[in-house]
Amino acid sequence: METLRNRNEIDEKYKWRLEDIYENEELWEEDYKSTKQLLEEIAGFKGKINTAENLLKVLKLNDQIGMKIEKIFAYARMRRDEDNTNPRYQALTDRAMQLSIEASSATSFIAPEILSIDEGKLRAMIEKLEELKVYRQYLDNLLRYKSHVLSPEEERILAETQTMAQSISNIYTMLNNADLRFPSIKDEQGNEVELTHGNFISFMQSGNRDVRRSAFNAMYDTYKKYINTFAATMAGNVKKDVFYASIRKYNSSLEASLFDDNVDVSVYDNLIDTVHKRLEALHRYVGIKKRLLGLDEMHMYDLYVPLIQEYDRRFTYEEAVDLVLEGLKPLGDEYISLLKEGFSSRWIDVYENRGKTSGAYSWGAYGVHPYVLLNFQGNLNDVFTIAHEMGHALHTYYSNSVQPYVYADYRIILAEVASTCNEAILIDYLLKNTSDEKEKLYLLNHFLEEFRTTVFRQVMFAEFEKIIHEMAERGEALTAEALSKKYYELNKLYYGDEIVVDEGISYEWARIPHFYRNFYVYKYATGFSAAIAISQMIMNEGEAAVERYKEFLKSGSSDYPLNILKKAGVDLTVPKPIDDALDVFEKLLDEFEK
Template identity: 80%
Template sequence: MEVLKDRSEIEDKYKWRLEDIYENENLWEEDYNKTKELLKEIVKFKGKINTSRNLLEVLKLNDQIGMTASKIFAYARMRRDEDNTNPKYQALTDKAMRLNIEVMSATSFIAPEILSIDTQKLMEMIEGLEELKIYKQYLEDLIRFKPHVLSSEEEKILAEAETLAESVSNVYTMLNNADMRFSTIKDEEGKEVELTHGNFVRFMQSKDRNVRKAAFNAMYDTYKKFINTFASTMAGNVKKDIFYAKTRKYNSSLEASLFEDNVSVEVYNNLIETVHSRLDVLHRYVRLKKKLLGLDELHMYDLYVPLIQEYDKKFTYEEAINLVLEGLQPLGDEYINLLRKGFNSRWVDVYENRGKTSGAYSWGTYGTHPYVLLNYQGKLNDVFTIAHEMGHSLHTYYSNATQPYVYAGYKIFVAEVASTCNEALLMDYLLKNSKDEKERLYLLNHFFEEFRGTVYRQVMFAEFEKLIHEMAERGEPLTAEVLNKKYYELNKLYYGDDIVVDEGISYEWARIPHFYRNFYVYKYATGFSAAIAISQMILNEGEKAVERYKEFLKSGSSDYPLNLLKKAGVDLTTPKPVNDALDVFEKLLDEFEKML
C-alpha cells in the first residue's frame, strides 16, 4: 500500500531553503522584538502628521514595520505549510499573526490622520519635500479611499477585530489540510492507496474509469460528512466580508473587494455575461469529450480524463524543469538565467508530504527571493504548474528589484497574467516541437482544459461567490442545503445537457480554498485572457514585446492594474480580451476535430 511520506523522508534538494529568510529562529525572534519596539515609536506620531517632515518619517517607519512584519509572517507560515500538524510552527504562525494584528492596530491612525488633512494642503506638503514625492501615487490612491476610511479609533477597533475575522479561515485551513483524512481506494493495479488532496487530480485523470469514480466518490463522500461545518465556515466568511463592506460604507461586498484595484462592478458582471454568451463553446467541448471517450453517459468524474488516453507520459521533476526552461526561451536570456537561479538555489518545495499544505503557490517577501510550494506528481499538468508558479515568482523578483517597498507588491488583479503567460509560451513551444500526432492532440486537449478550468470554471466560481454574497446581503441564510443547491445548479448551467451532473459535485465548493479570499477567482479568467494576448505579442513581435512585458513585470503597483495592462496592449474594461481568448478556444477545437 502506497502511503504519504513524512517530511523527514524527502531529500533536502527537493525542499525550499527558508534559511535564506532567517538562518535561524533566533534571528526571527530578533526581528519580532525589533518590530515590537518600532510599534512603540510609530504611535508617537499620532496627532502629529501635520508637517511634511513628520509625514515622511511616519511613512518611512510604516514601510520598515511592514517589511519586517511580512517577513516574520511569511517565514512562520511557510514553515507551517511544510507540515500543518507541527505544533511548533502552528504556534509560530499564531504569534506572527498576532504581531500583524498589533501592526495594523498600531498603524491604524495613519490613513485617517492623513485623510483629515485638506487635499490641497496635502499636495502642497508633497511638493514641498523632495523625499515625499516617492509617496505621491500612494497618497493619491489613499485619497480615493477617503469616503471609506473611518476615524482613527474606529480603524483601531477594526484592526484589532481582524484576529476574530480570520479565525473562520483558519478553522477551514486546519479542517481541510490537517484534520480531514480521506479513505483508501484501489489504483489501476488494484493496490490500496490513500486518497489525498495532492493525488486526487491524478486519479481523476486516470484511464481507468473505476479509479476516477472511486476517487470522486471518496473525495466528496468525505466532504459530505463535514458539510455542515464547511457551510458554517463559508457563511461566517461571507458575513465577515459583508460586515467590513457595510462598516466602510460600500454598496456591497463585491464593490468593496473590487475598489482596491480601482475596478468597477461592471467589469465583474460583464465577465460573467461574456462567458454566459459563449457557454455554447464549452458545451461543444463537453459533447466532443463524451463522443471521444465512447461513453453513453459522461459524468463529472470524466471531465479531467484526457481525450487522447493512449498518451500518458510522466515527467521527472528534472525533465519538467528542462521543458520549462526551453519553453520560455522567447522571454530572453535574462529571464531564463533568473529561472535557472531559482531552480538551482532551492526556491522550490517540490513533493507532497504528510501534513503539507495542498495545491501550489508562489510567495515572497521584500528583500528576499521568492519561493514556490508544489505538490509535484509528474503529470503534464504539473509541468505547467511549475511554469505558472515561476511566472509569479519572477514577477515578484522583478517588481521587488525595481520598485520601492511601497509599490513593490503588485495587485492580485494582474498577478495571474505573468503566470499564465508562461503557460501559454510553454504550450506554444510544446505544440511547435511535437513530432507525434497523439502528443499534439494531447497537448491541444491540455490547452482546452486550461480554457475550461481557468476561464469557465473560475467564472463559475466567481458567479457562485456573487450569488451567495448577494443572498446573505438580503438576509437569506447560507445553509449547507442552500450552498449545495446553488453550486449544483451552476454546474448544470455551465456544463450543459451532455453530462450527468453527479450529486457529489454539489459538495465541491467546500474544497475550494480560494473562496476564503473573497472575489479573487475572477482574476484568473481576466488574467488568462490578458496573458493569451501578451504571449501572442511576444511570439509575433519578439524583443520589442518582451521589453514592454518586462516593464509591466517591473511596475508593481505603481499604477492601477487596468492602466498597467492597457500599457501592455490589453483593455479589460471591454469584453474583447475574453472573447478573443474564447475565439482561440473555438479555433483550436476546429483544428482538433479535423485531426481526428
C-alpha cells in the same frame, strides 16, 4: 520499497540558499531585536502626523519595519518548510508571526490619522517635500477610502467584530477539514480506500468508470447529509459581507470587494456576460470528450478523466530546466539569463524530503532574490510547475529591482498573469516541437482542461457568488434548498445538453473553500485570460510585445492593477481579452478534434 529521503540526504545543489537572506541566525536575532525598537519609535508619532516632516518620517519608518518583518518571517517560515517536524524552526516561525501581529497593531494608527487630515492640507504637505512625492500613489489610494471610513470609535468597534466574523469561516474549515469523514470506496485494484479531499480528484481522473462514480457519489452523498449546516455557514458568511459593505456605505458587497483593486463592477459583469456568449465552445468540448471516451451518456464524474491515460514521459530535473529555458526563448535574452541565474544560484528547493511542505510556491523578501519551493517528481506537470513558479519569481525580481518598497508587492489580481503566461508560451513550444501524436494530444488536453477549470469553472463560481449575495441583499433566505437549486441550474447552463447533470453536483458549492474569500475566484479567470492575451502578443509581435510585458513586470503596485495591465496591452474593462482567450480555446479544440 522506496522511502522518502531525509533532508540531509539531498545534494546541496538541489537546495535553496537561505543564507542569502541571513548568513546565520545571529543576524536574524539582531533584526528581530532592532524591529522591536523600531516599533517603539513609530509609536511615538501617534497623534503627531500633522506636518510634512513627521508624515515622511512615519512613512519611511513604516517601510523599514515592513522590510525587516518580511525578511524575518520569510526566513523562519522557509526554514520550517524545509522540514516541518523541526522544533527549532517551528519556534522561529511562531516568533516571526507574533512580531508581525505586533507590527500590525503598532502601525494601525497611521492610515486613520492620515485620513483625518484635510485633503487640501495633505496635498500641500506632499508638494512641500520632494521625498514625499514617492508616496503620492500610496496616499491617493488611501484617500479613495475616505468616504468609507467611519469615526475612530466606530472603526474600533468594527475592528473588534473581526474575530467574531472570522468564526464563520473557522467553523466551515473545521467542519469541512476536521470533522467531515467520507466512506471507503474500491480503487482500481479492488482495495477498500478511504475517500479524502486529497485523493478525490485522482479518483475522478481514474480510467475505471465505477471508481469515478463511486467517488463522486460518496463525496456528494456525504455533503448532502450535512447540507443544512453548510448552508448555515454559507448564509452567515454572505450576511457578514453584506453587513460590512452596508456599514461602510458601499452600494453592494460586490462593489465593496472590488474597491480594494479599484476595479469597477462592470469588469465582473463583463466577464460573466462574455463567457455566457461563448458557452457553446464548452458544450462542444464536453461533446468531443464524450465521443472520445466512447460514452453513451456523459456524467459529471466523467469530466476530469484525462483522454490520454497512457502517456507518461519522464524528465530529470536538468532536462526539465533545459526544456523550460528552450521553450521560454520568445521572452528574450535578458529574461532567459535571469532564469539561468535562478537555476544556477540556488533560488530553488527541488526535491521532496521527509517533513517538507508539499506543493509548490514562489516567495521571498524585498532586497533579496526570490525563492521557489518545488517537490519535483519528473513528470510533464512538474515541467509546467517550474515554468509557472519561475514566472512568479521573475515578476517579483523585476518588480523589486525597479520599485521602492512601498510599491514592490503586486496585487493578487495580477499575480497569476506572469506564471500563466510562461505556461502558455511553453505549451506553444512543446506543441510545435513534438512529432509524438500521444504527446500532442496530452498537451492539448492539458491546456483545454486549464481553460475549462480556470476560466469556465471559476466564472461559474463567480456568478454563483454574485447571485447569492444579491439574494441576501434583497432579504431572501439562503436555505440549503435555494443554494443547491441555484448551483444546479448554473451547472446545467455552463455544461449544456451533452452531459447528464447529476443531482450530486448541486451540493458541490459546500465543498469550495474559496467561497469564504468573497469575490476572489473571478481573479483566476481574468488573470488567465490576460496571460493568454499577452502570450499571443509575444509570440506574434516579438520584441515590442516583450518590452511592454517587461514594463508590466516592473510595475509592482505603482498604479492600479487595470492600468498596469494596460501597459502590457490588455484592457480588462472591455470584453476583448476574454474573447481573445476563448478564441485560443476554440483553436485548440479544432486541433484536438482534428
